[in-house]
Amino acid sequence: MSGRKAILLIGMVLAGLLLWMFPGMIDGCSVSLDVGQRAAATALRQYQTVSVCLPITAGTGYSWQIKPGGDAAIETVGAPTFETSRMQPGARGHTRFVLRAPAAGTFTIVFLLTPPGRPASEEASLVLSAW
Secondary structure, eight states: OOHHHHHHHHHHHHHHHHHHHOGGGGTTOSEEOOTTOEEEEEEEOTTOEEEEEEEEETTSOOEEEEOTTSOTTOEEOSOOEEEOSSOSTTOEEEEEEEEEOSSSEEEEEEEEEEOTTSOOOEEEEEEEEEO
16 A cells, blocks of 8 residues: 555544544534523633534524524624525524633523524523533
């Protein structure tokens, strides 16, 4: 086996191993939540980021937000983004929040699903433990 083929084979094995060990890396979501779901504790190191994805349908006017007044120690990294494989009305996708805990502790983050022009109607929550 040539050196080039061996390197390619090792790379493929390592990529497969990473996807097997961290299945959320396939779509880049560390945690996926759905409406009404309350996720158990997710552990991370202090200052490490976690990517939280919540389902949404394009063109409906609905949006996900973090409930105000929650754990102030949790920081959002950038603005939430809508991601889908098809950009057309009615396409399923998700809203991605990237969060960081700048201090050690346990934090509860509540996400609100808000219909257009009305108050939030449903929620999902996540507990983060930073060490």
